[in-house]
Amino acid sequence: MMINNILKKKIKFASIIKFLKLNIKIKKNFLVKNFSSLKEAKKGDLTFFSNHKYINDLKKTEASACVISVKYKNFLPNSCFPIISEEAFSDFIKIINFFYNEFNIDKISQNLSKKHIKKKYKNISFGENFICEKFVKLGKNIKIGNNVIIKNNSIIHDNVNIGSNVLIANSIVEKNVNICDGSIIGKKGFGFKFINGKLLRIPHLGKVIIKSNAEIGSNCNIDRGSITDTVIGEYTFIDNQVQIAHNVKIGNYCMIAAQVGISGSTIIGNHVLIGGQAGISGHLKIGNNVKIGGKSGVIKNIDDNQFVMGYPAISLRDFVKKNKK
Amino acid sequence: MMINNILKKKIKFASIIKFLKLNIKIKKNFLVKNFSSLKEAKKGDLTFFSNHKYINDLKKTEASACVISVKYKNFLPNSCFPIISEEAFSDFIKIINFFYNEFNIDKISQNLSKKHIKKKYKNISFGENFICEKFVKLGKNIKIGNNVIIKNNSIIHDNVNIGSNVLIANSIVEKNVNICDGSIIGKKGFGFKFINGKLLRIPHLGKVIIKSNAEIGSNCNIDRGSITDTVIGEYTFIDNQVQIAHNVKIGNYCMIAAQVGISGSTIIGNHVLIGGQAGISGHLKIGNNVKIGGKSGVIKNIDDNQFVMGYPAISLRDFVKKNKK
Amino acid sequence: MMINNILKKKIKFASIIKFLKLNIKIKKNFLVKNFSSLKEAKKGDLTFFSNHKYINDLKKTEASACVISVKYKNFLPNSCFPIISEEAFSDFIKIINFFYNEFNIDKISQNLSKKHIKKKYKNISFGENFICEKFVKLGKNIKIGNNVIIKNNSIIHDNVNIGSNVLIANSIVEKNVNICDGSIIGKKGFGFKFINGKLLRIPHLGKVIIKSNAEIGSNCNIDRGSITDTVIGEYTFIDNQVQIAHNVKIGNYCMIAAQVGISGSTIIGNHVLIGGQAGISGHLKIGNNVKIGGKSGVIKNIDDNQFVMGYPAISLRDFVKKNKK
Numbered sequence: 001m002m003i004n005n006i007l008k009k010k011i012k013f014a015s016i017i018k019f020l021k022l023n024i025k026i027k028k029n030f031l032v033k034n035f036s037s038l039k040e041a042k043k044g045d046l047t048f049f050s051n052h053k054y055i056n057d058l059k060k061t062e063a064s065a066c067v068i069s070v071k072y073k074n075f076l077p078n079s080c081f082p083i084i085s086e087e088a089f090s091d092f093i094k095i096i097n098f099f100y101n102e103f104n105i106d107k108i109s110q111n112l113s114k115k116h117i118k119k120k121y122k123n124i125s126f127g128e129n130f131i132c133e134k135f136v137k138l139g140k141n142i143k144i145g146n147n148v149i150i151k152n153n154s155i156i157h158d159n160v161n162i163g164s165n166v167l168i169a170n171s172i173v174e175k176n177v178n179i180c181d182g183s184i185i186g187k188k189g190f191g192f193k194f195i196n197g198k199l200l201r202i203p204h205l206g207k208v209i210i211k212s213n214a215e216i217g218s219n220c221n222i223d224r225g226s227i228t229d230t231v232i233g234e235y236t237f238i239d240n241q242v243q244i245a246h247n248v249k250i251g252n253y254c255m256i257a258a259q260v261g262i263s264g265s266t267i268i269g270n271h272v273l274i275g276g277q278a279g280i281s282g283h284l285k286i287g288n289n290v291k292i293g294g295k296s297g298v299i300k301n302i303d304d305n306q307f308v309m310g311y312p313a314i315s316l317r318d319f320v321k322k323n324k325k
Numbered sequence: 326m327m328i329n330n331i332l333k334k335k336i337k338f339a340s341i342i343k344f345l346k347l348n349i350k351i352k353k354n355f356l357v358k359n360f361s362s363l364k365e366a367k368k369g370d371l372t373f374f375s376n377h378k379y380i381n382d383l384k385k386t387e388a389s390a391c392v393i394s395v396k397y398k399n400f401l402p403n404s405c406f407p408i409i410s411e412e413a414f415s416d417f418i419k420i421i422n423f424f425y426n427e428f429n430i431d432k433i434s435q436n437l438s439k440k441h442i443k444k445k446y447k448n449i450s451f452g453e454n455f456i457c458e459k460f461v462k463l464g465k466n467i468k469i470g471n472n473v474i475i476k477n478n479s480i481i482h483d484n485v486n487i488g489s490n491v492l493i494a495n496s497i498v499e500k501n502v503n504i505c506d507g508s509i510i511g512k513k514g515f516g517f518k519f520i521n522g523k524l525l526r527i528p529h530l531g532k533v534i535i536k537s538n539a540e541i542g543s544n545c546n547i548d549r550g551s552i553t554d555t556v557i558g559e560y561t562f563i564d565n566q567v568q569i570a571h572n573v574k575i576g577n578y579c580m581i582a583a584q585v586g587i588s589g590s591t592i593i594g595n596h597v598l599i600g601g602q603a604g605i606s607g608h609l610k611i612g613n614n615v616k617i618g619g620k621s622g623v624i625k626n627i628d629d630n631q632f633v634m635g636y637p638a639i640s641l642r643d644f645v646k647k648n649k650k
Numbered sequence: 651m652m653i654n655n656i657l658k659k660k661i662k663f664a665s666i667i668k669f670l671k672l673n674i675k676i677k678k679n680f681l682v683k684n685f686s687s688l689k690e691a692k693k694g695d696l697t698f699f700s701n702h703k704y705i706n707d708l709k710k711t712e713a714s715a716c717v718i719s720v721k722y723k724n725f726l727p728n729s730c731f732p733i734i735s736e737e738a739f740s741d742f743i744k745i746i747n748f749f750y751n752e753f754n755i756d757k758i759s760q761n762l763s764k765k766h767i768k769k770k771y772k773n774i775s776f777g778e779n780f781i782c783e784k785f786v787k788l789g790k791n792i793k794i795g796n797n798v799i800i801k802n803n804s805i806i807h808d809n810v811n812i813g814s815n816v817l818i819a820n821s822i823v824e825k826n827v828n829i830c831d832g833s834i835i836g837k838k839g840f841g842f843k844f845i846n847g848k849l850l851r852i853p854h855l856g857k858v859i860i861k862s863n864a865e866i867g868s869n870c871n872i873d874r875g876s877i878t879d880t881v882i883g884e885y886t887f888i889d890n891q892v893q894i895a896h897n898v899k900i901g902n903y904c905m906i907a908a909q910v911g912i913s914g915s916t917i918i919g920n921h922v923l924i925g926g927q928a929g930i931s932g933h934l935k936i937g938n939n940v941k942i943g944g945k946s947g948v949i950k951n952i953d954d955n956q957f958v959m960g961y962p963a964i965s966l967r968d969f970v971k972k973n974k975k
Contacts, residue, residue: 111778128436128456129472131778131796146456146474147779149796149814163512164474164492167814167831181492181509182544184831184868187813190889190908199885218509218546219832221868221890221908235524239515240546241568241586243891243908243926258515258546258568259586259604261891261909261926263944276568276586277604277622279909279927279945294588295604295622295636297927297945311636311945311961312973323637453761453781454797471781471799488837489799489817506817506834507869543834543871560849564840565871566893566911583840583871583893584911584929601893601911602929602947619913620929620947620961636961648962 011099013065016046017083019098020091026081030064035096035205037228038063043079050089053283067092090195096203096227110134127164145181154186163218170224174212180240182219185210189223189230189246189264202226204246217242217258233270245282257294269304293319336424338390341371344423345416347408355389360421360530362553363388368404373417378608392417415520421528421552428530435459452489470506479511488543495549499537505565507544510535514548514555514571514589527551529571542567542583558595570607582619594629618644661749663715666696667733669748670741676731680714685746685855687878688713693729700739703933717742740845746853746877760784777814795831804836813868820874824862830890832869835860839873839880839896839914852876854896867892867908883920895932907944919954943969 014029033044038054041047041063048067049058058066058075065081067088076082085091112120112132121138127146132138136150139157145164150156152169160173163181170186179185191202206225210216210232217240222230225247232238233252243261244250250262251270260274263282272286275294280286285301292298293309293316302308309319339354358369363379366372366388373392374383383391383400390406392413401407410416437445437457446463452471457463461475464482470489475481477494485498488506495511504510516527531550535541535557542565547555550572557563558577568586569575575587576595585599588607597611600619605611610626617623618634618641627633634644664679683694688704691697691713698717699708708716708725715731717738726732735741762770762782771788777796782788786800789807795814800806802819810823813831820836829835841852856875860866860882867890872880875897882888883902893911894900900912901920910924913932922936925944930936935951942948943959943966952958959969 129454129779129797147454147472147797147815165472165490165509165815181512182507182832182869184815187831187868190867190887192887192905194903217515218512218548219507219544219869223868223890237515237517239568239570240548241566241891243889245889245908255517257588258570259584259909263907263926276588277602277927281926281944294606294624299944454779472779472797490797490815490834506837507832542840543837543873544832544869562840562842564893564895565873566891578844580842582913583895584909601913602927619931619949 013046016065016095016099019095020083020085022083024083032065035092035100035227036063038066040228046092046095047080048088048092050092051283067095087195090193090200093193093200093202096205097201100203100205139175152186157212170206171208171210173210174214174234176213177210178215179210180216180218180220183216183221185216185220185222186224187221189226191226191246191264206230206247208232211236211252214238220244239276251288291316338371341390341420341424342408344420345408345410349408351406357390360417360425360552361388363391365553371417371420372405373413375414375417376608392420412520415518415525418518418525418527421530422526425528425530428528464500477511482537495531496533496535498535499539499559501538502535503540504535505541505543505545508541508546510541510545510547511549512546514551516551516571516589531555531572533557536561536577539563545569564601576613616641663696666715666745666749669745670733670735672733674733682715685742685750685877686713688716690878696742696745697730698738698742700742701933717745737845740843740850743843743850743852746855747851750853750855789825802836807862820856821858821860823860824864824884826863827860828865829860830866830868830870833866833871835866835870835872836874837871839876841876841896841914856880856897858882861886861902864888870894889926901938941966 011032012029013032032046036045036047038047038057038061041061045063046065047063063080067083067085069086070084073082117132123140124142126144129147131149133151135153137155141159144162147165148162149167154168154171156173157175159176161178165182166179168185186208188204193200204224204226206229208222208224208230211234213235214232215237217238219240220242222244223246228247231249233250235252236250236254238256239258241259245264247265248262250268253270254272256274257276259277261279265282266280266284268286269288271289274292278292278296280298287304289305290302291307296309296313297311298313307316309316336357337354338357357371361370361372363372363382363386366386370388371390372388388405392408392410394411395409398407442457448465449467451469454472456474458476460478462480466483467485469487472490473487474492479493479496481498482500484501486503490507491504493510511533513529518525529549529551531554533547533549533555536559538560539557540562542563544565545567547569548571553572556574558575560577561575561579563581564583566584570589572590573587575593578595579597581599582601584602586604590607591605591609593611594613596614599617603617603621605623612629614630615627616632621634621638622636623638632641634641661682662679663682682696686695686697688697688707688711691711695713696715697713713730717733717735719736720734723732767782773790774792776794779797781799783801785803787805791809794812797815798812799817804818804821806823807825809826811828815832816829818835836858838854843850854874854876856879858872858874858880861884863885864882865887867888869890870892872894873896878897881899883900885902886900886904888906889908891909895914897915898912900918903920904922906924907926909927911929915932916930916934918936919938922940924942928942928946930948937954939955940952941957946959946963947961948963957966959966
């Protein structure tokens with residue numbers, strides 16, 4: 001979804017086959033549009049399958065090609081060309097690292113001078129030591145505190161409020177968003193695999209998207225996605241010292257209290273309330289209108305409208321019963 | 326307690342009645358001195374009642390007027406005029422937002438130049454990129470690291486040590502206090518209410534008061550109070566990555582280990598020890614000489630001299646017994 | 651181990667005896683090489699014994715002298731001279747504070763100008779507002795973001811990557827290490843004792859050593875050691891908002907997820923995996939190849955190859971059984 005937004009790099013499918021040294025014939029040498037997750041992939045995209053949890057997404061993917069183990073090959077729709085690999089994830093990473101590595105690197109960017117910023121943006125106010133990279137885009141009526149850094153092609157829309165000591169990279173911040181002091185938005189996520197004893201870093205090409213009217217507290221971390229984006233929904237409020245890992249997607253009108261941690265690739269619905277210090281494991285799906293008590297540890301999916309608490313988190317009723325004994 | 330310290334704005338009681346469009350007659354059109362909590366209010370102050378937990382404070386309040394539901398009206402002392410509202414909290418917020426909104430906004434302030442600071446303060450040492458707002462007051466023998474920001478009328482007393490990358494706003498820091506690198510003191514708290522589907526932001530007019538000889542670790546957050554102050558007591562030591570929410574009051578000689586979180590309006594006694602990663606819910610009262618084990622989740626009041634542990638926190642004896650099974 | 655690396659201060663053993671006002675005769679007035687822990691001490695070093703957990707280290711210490719209670723005196727090897735004190739820890743601290751206090755204070759250092767840095771280091775790139783203390787040593791091919799502070803004689807080896815808003819003090823960072831945005835490395839640890847009602851600050855003279863190819867996430871804290879070093883092993887990866895207290899030693903090839911907290915003096919083996927928000931008490935020993943589930947609270951030593959979970963952490967098997975009921 002996001003790579004070509006940034007890149008518009010033209011890669012032929014045949015060159016990927018060649019890079020993997022595969023001896024297969026392809027019918028049509030299409031132009032690879034994007035590297036995407038199974039669910040987000042569109043026609044022209046390349047995807048991969050390596051986690052059984054996503055088997056339903058596999059069956060419905062719209063991708064044009066998929067790096068996949070031979071034993072799952074038959075789950076693919078006809079429209080998707082299988083690239084057989086018994087190390088699908090590793091090979092997918094290698095492809096990205098080969099063709100897109102430049103997007104994975106946090107370059108020191110060329111910054112605009114104070115004078116230049118003032119000339120380019122007449123409707124924003126900013127404090128001391130504002131470091132604004134050349135290719136950043138800023139809207140109107142933006143307030144920026146002291147020691148703020150905005151970089152890596154980030155886009156900040158109208159009426160956004162940014163505190164002091166904030167770093168924003170690889171991000172789209174929609175209108176009316178508040179980001180409080182000391183938060184770091186859009187650095188690469190924590191992704192490593194040891195494959196055959198060798199360290200493989202998972203590339204991070206995704207963005208952070210903070211939708212309109214959201215609020216991010218102080219000293220928070222929201223990491224950029226790997227091959228999808230990290231998303232914070234509209235009117236979602238996040239308190240201080242919250243950690244949002246790569247690929248997490250949070251819905252609208254959520255309230256997330258201080259020191260919560262949400263692990264990679266978890267998807268959270270709308271109107272979800274999460275109490276302070278709660279933690280949610282990776283690759284989970286939390287429904288709409290869910291309430292998660294403070295300090296809970298959520299380790300499995302939660303359906304809509306549930307109220308859970310405890311570690312591991314169980315229904316509030318069971319939690320109260322268990323602790324009455 | 327704090328508003329007039331900052332403000333000295335003169336508001337007649339009648340103008341509040343008028344703003345609420347209430348058709349009531351008042352005997353005496355007094356000058357509203359402050360907007361306060363039930364407990365802290367003095368003669369001349371306006372307060373509100375919306376949480377049953379504070380019923381004892383209601384009976385003893387010294388406030389001159391109180392926004393209150395009709396069914397609690399008779400608990401008020403005779404000296405306190407009831408302003409009847411079935412949305413007492415919401416109406417109280419609306420009053421503050423109308424009359425005091427300017428104190429709720431984090432303005433970009435006019436800063437002193439390095440030259441000016443050196444001229445004004447001969448007895449302080451400070452590092453690079455010190456951003457000091459014009460109306461800040463600094464005492465003697467203060468040491469300030471690099472990239473420090475002090476703003477919004479904060480007062481720093483003698484012999485205070487401030488690390489690097491620290492932001493202090495809306496705060497009074499008493500003598501001999503240490504504040505370590507990366508901490509953010511005095512930003513507004515996390516306060517939102519959805520009332521009838523509309524988002525209401527709770528105003529934050531309170532200060533942070535850090536009493537003498539206290540120490541604040543690194544990358545901590547201490548939010549300013551809403552209509553009361555957030556207070557850290559004398560000789561209280563706080564480790565790294567601790568989150569102290571709005572209105573929290575911590576006594577003297579407490580030790581708070583790393584990654585602890587204390588939710589809004591909780592009051593903690595003297596000589597309290599809190600282990601790492603413990604969490605305390607909001608609006609609780611923790612007695613003197615209490616010990617809270619690491620990683621505990623405290624969800625109810627704790628009497629003096631107790632040692633609690635677990636989630637939910639129970640007495641140490643019960644915790645050990647429970648985990649022997 | 652570390653003091654003379656920094657100091658090369660010459661202290662005669664007799665002057666320590668004199669400072670403590672002890673009326674004992676010493677055979678040989680040797681030059682004290684270092685102040686060390688029992689385990690790390692070498693010939694010529696002074697150490698202390700105050701925690702029964704370290705009784706095995708006591709029996710094998712190579713130190714030349716040890717501050718120790720009379721009742722443990724006989725556990726000392728013959729090569730080690732006992733300095734009898736019923737307040738061994740307190741007296742050891744007093745000695746350090748008297749002879750070495752200057753290393754305990756975070757001085758505002760003299761910084762190099764941008765021009766000077768560029769002249770001195772031709773092979774590094776750095777962003778805006780780089781604050782580099784005069785006695786820092788930088789290797790080749792180092793990338794440094796914006797608003798970075800490096801101070802107190804820190805040494806940064808080749809190919810290190812440092813994000814923005816990072817503070818490094820009292821540290822040795824080996825080659826190929828990544829340190830992400832907002833992390834604070836090498837500030838003094840959280841160490842206080844109330845002895846006879848008087849506050850005693852534990853001195854911090856140790857360093858942080860981050861070994862080659864390690865990675866530190868964003869908004870992390872790694873505190874310097876008190877009389878030993880805090881160590882992060884090779885190829886150890888640490889996620890965001892992790893707190894590592896003073897004297898902690900982490901082995902090689904560990905993975906530590908976000909918001910983990912490790913208390914003071916705990917030693918962790920190689921190839922250890924620690925899930926998000928887990929906490930580990932102080933003075934523990936965690937073996938090699940240990941897995942600690944997310945949000946676990948570890949309060950006792952763990953042998954090699956164990957998988958633990960829960961609070962208090964128990965074997966995974968017991969945890970699953972317990973939560974099935």
